[in-house]
Every structure is written in C-alpha cells, then in structure tokens.
Amino acid sequence: MHNHSVSAARTISCLSKIRRAMPVSIFNIYLTEQETLSFYSARKNRIKVAAENGQTLSLPWEVFKPYVTKNGISGRFAVYFNSDGKFMRLQQL
Numbered sequence: 001m002h003n004h005s006v007s008a009a010r011t012i013s014c015l016s017k018i019r020r021a022m023p024v025s026i027f028n029i030y031l032t033e034q035e036t037l038s039f040y041s042a043r044k045n046r047i048k049v050a051a052e053n054g055q056t057l058s059l060p061w062e063v064f065k066p067y068v069t070k071n072g073i074s075g076r077f078a079v080y081f082n083s084d085g086k087f088m089r090l091q092q093l
Contacts (some may be wrong), residue, residue, distance in 0.1 A: 023081045025051035026093070029064075029073055036072040039064075051079075063090045 027049045038044050039061045046058045057079060067073050067090075080088040 023083075023085070025053060025055055025057060025079050025081075026076065027051045027057065027079070028076050031072045031074070033070065033072045036068055059087065059090070063087070067092055 029047070029049055031047075039047075045061050047061060047064060048056060048058050051057055059079060064073055067075065067077075076093040078091045078093055080091070082088050
C-alpha cells in the first residue's frame with residue numbers, strides 16, 4: 001500500500017524547489033497613457049525593457065494587460081523563465 005500523503009508532500013517540496021530555482025529578471029517600467037494606447041491599436045505587440053542585470057528583455061504586450069491603469073503602466077516587475085529560458089509569468093512587485 002502506498003502512502004499518497006508522503007508522495008504528495010514530496011511532489012510539493014520538489015515543485016517549491018523548482019519555483020525557487022526559476023530564473024528571474026527584475027525591471028521597472030513606465031508607459032504613459034498614450035504609449036499604452038499604441039499597443040491597443042496593434043501598432044506594437046512587444047515591450048522592450050532593461051532588466052536590473054543589464055539584460056534587454058522583449059516581452060509580449062499581452063502579459064502586461066492586467067497591469068494597465070487609466071494612466072498607463074508603471075511599476076517594478078519580476079519576470080520568471082523556465083530552465084529553457086521560456087517566459088513563465090510576470091509579477092508586479
């Protein structure tokens with residue numbers, strides 16, 4: 001008979017370690033209302049930002065939509081990547 005609670009606990013522990021090891025880049029962004037509107041008009045579909053580590057990131061406009069206000073987008077963000085360097089998620093700090 002298998003003890004599923006121990007197995008589940010080990011799985012959760014492993015997932016936690018993976019999340020902590022996920023590469024992350026931190027950056028600040030400020031886009032005015034007008035700059036933000038240019039993304040809605042489909043003239044642009046990616047946002048380039050300079051991360052604190054000096055890396056230039058090109059992120060899809062779609063990931064920023066939840067953070068848009070009537071004044072545009074502003075704040076400090078963390079972008080997480082998987083071990084292959086693929087985008088995983090964006091989080092406002």
